[in-house]
Amino acid sequence: MPERHNALPELEPSSLLAVIEFTETQVKNFRRSLLSWYPRHRRAFPWREEPSLYRTVVSEFMLQQTQVSTVLPYFERWMKRFPDFETLANARESDVLKHWEGLGYYNRARNLRRLAEKLSGRKSMPETPEAWRELPGVGPYTAAAVTSIAFGARAACVDGNVVRILSRIHSDDTEFRDGGAAARAYTATAAALLDPARPGDHNQAMMELGATVCFRTKPLCTTCPLLRFCRAGQGGDPEKHPVLAAKKVTRVEVPRLWCRRDNSLLLHRASGTARRLADLYELPDAQLLGLEAGDTESLGPILLRRKRSITRYRITETIHRYSPPRGRKVPLSAGSGLEWIPLDRLNGITLSGPHRKWVDELIAAEGEADSDG
DNA sequence: AAGCCGGGGCC
DNA sequence: GGCCCAGGCTT
Numbered sequence: 001m002p003e004r005h006n007a008l009p010e011l012e013p014s015s016l017l018a019v020i021e022f023t024e025t026q027v028k029n030f031r032r033s034l035l036s037w038y039p040r041h042r043r044a045f046p047w048r049e050e051p052s053l054y055r056t057v058v059s060e061f062m063l064q065q066t067q068v069s070t071v072l073p074y075f076e077r078w079m080k081r082f083p084d085f086e087t088l089a090n091a092r093e094s095d096v097l098k099h100w101e102g103l104g105y106y107n108r109a110r111n112l113r114r115l116a117e118k119l120s121g122r123k124s125m126p127e128t129p130e131a132w133r134e135l136p137g138v139g140p141y142t143a144a145a146v147t148s149i150a151f152g153a154r155a156a157c158v159d160g161n162v163v164r165i166l167s168r169i170h171s172d173d174t175e176f177r178d179g180g181a182a183a184r185a186y187t188a189t190a191a192a193l194l195d196p197a198r199p200g201d202h203n204q205a206m207m208e209l210g211a212t213v214c215f216r217t218k219p220l221c222t223t224c225p226l227l228r229f230c231r232a233g234q235g236g237d238p239e240k241h242p243v244l245a246a247k248k249v250t251r252v253e254v255p256r257l258w259c260r261r262d263n264s265l266l267l268h269r270a271s272g273t274a275r276r277l278a279d280l281y282e283l284p285d286a287q288l289l290g291l292e293a294g295d296t297e298s299l300g301p302i303l304l305r306r307k308r309s310i311t312r313y314r315i316t317e318t319i320h321r322y323s324p325p326r327g328r329k330v331p332l333s334a335g336s337g338l339e340w341i342p343l344d345r346l347n348g349i350t351l352s353g354p355h356r357k358w359v360d361e362l363i364a365a366e367g368e369a370d371s372d373g
Numbered sequence: 374a375a376g377c378c379g380g381g382g383c384c
Numbered sequence: 385g386g387c388c389c390a391g392g393c394t395t
Contacts, residue, residue, distance in 0.1 A: 059390080060390065060391095061391095062390090063389085063390040063391095064389090064390070064391045064392075065378090065379085065380090065388090065389055065390085065391055065392090066379085066380075066381085066389065066390080067380095067381070067382065067388090067389055067390090068389095068390080069381085069382075070380075070381060070382080070389090071390090102379090102380075103379075103380075104378080104379025104380045104381085105378055105379055105380085105391085105392090106378085106379080107378070107392080107393075108378095108391090108392085111392085111393090136392095136393095137391090137392065137393090138392085139391055139392045139393085140391085140392090141390070141391055141392085142390085142391075142392085145390065157390075159389090159390050159391075160388070160389060160390080160391090161389090161390070162390095177374085177375085178375090179388085179389090179391085180374095180391075180392090181374085183391085203390095204390090207390055208390095210390090211389090211390080216383090216384095216387080216388060216389090217383085217384065217387095218384090244387090244388095246386095246387095247386095247387090249386085275377070275378075275393095275394085276377080276378060276379095277378090277379090308379085308380080309379085309380080309385095309386095310377090310378070310379060310380085311376090311377060311378060311379075312376085312377085313377095314385090352379075352380095353379070353380060353381095354379090354380080
């Protein structure tokens with residue numbers, strides 16, 4: 001067994017949290033290795049090939065908790081419809097949400113539009129992370145990303161990629177309650193490592209490395225430019241880091257109604273101030289009409305049963321074909337959020353991603369049933 | 374600090 | 385089925 005080359009100083013486990021104990025020289029070599037790797041391996045994305053402040057901001061909002069492959073088609077459509085802050089600021093929120101349909105975390109879209117409203121009226125753009133933090137939807141990560149990329153601000157990004165890389169470099173066994181706690185713990189380390197001469201490239205390089213080399217499972221350590229700085233990569237088990245506490249999962253059953261009348265479908269629209277899915281439509285929860293889960297007798301036959309996850313909730317949604325009992329009207333009291341939507345208007349409204357799919361699916365199925373009969 | 378917000382990719 | 389992803393807001 002050949003002796004491993006280990007460029008790292010011996011570290012006490014307890015000292016690993018806040019700052020990597022690299023020498024000045026090691027920090028410089030770390031930056032040089034990273035920045036030499038980046039231009040040779042960076043992927044071409046529309047917001048990189050044709051960069052602008054606006055495109056950088058839009059991409060960062062879309063990329064919050066969302067993978068690049070998912071974002072790409074949305075980004076292109078978005079740029080055609082809302083090419084700049086001005087256009088976005090003047091657009092209707094319903095139109096903005098429609099273009100976000102299916103991406104999830106819909107407050108990102110509302111915040112992005114509000115941000116555009118605040119910026120489109122200004123003579124000059126804010127250029128510091130502190131100033132960007134004042135804008136809606138901009139937290140520590142996005143402020144650092146936007147200002148380092150667009151203005152060369154010396155602000156370090158700490159996202160899931162960076163946490164994964166740094167925790168492996170440390171071989172850090174600290175258990176964090178979630179990714180956010182880990183990100184806060186690594187903020188000082190990331191700042192100390194940031195290359196002050198090229199902050200934007202440095203940040204993007206770290207995230208690119210996390211996305212294309214330092215995978216959560218089966219990382220490509222043998223090709224990693226930072227291997228010589230990485231304790232887990234050299235002698236440990238990279239997949240064990242970072243250590244995040246297990247999340248509690250809650251299971252939920254939601255009965256929903258497929259309620260047709262003439263050429264309309266009954267839908268529920270969340271209020272504009274709702275915490276979840278504000279202003280978006282979904283098939284009505286049976287409980288809104290005073291019906292109980294499991295009461296198939298009054299709910300009607302099952303048309304569809306689907307599982308999905310929303311953060312820590314494991315949700316099973318069962319869609320029943322519902323016909324109101326004779327003589328009983330569906331109560332459309334003001335403020336209930338229930339609306340009859342004509343079928344020819346369905347494409348114009350915004351549903352949550354899964355409900356959009358299910359509604360389209362069921363409408364198509366009814367069409368076939370009709371032509372069969 | 375803890376809870377909440379979507380949806381999809383991947384193992 | 386479980387975990388993660390270019391996080392941020394509310395309480």
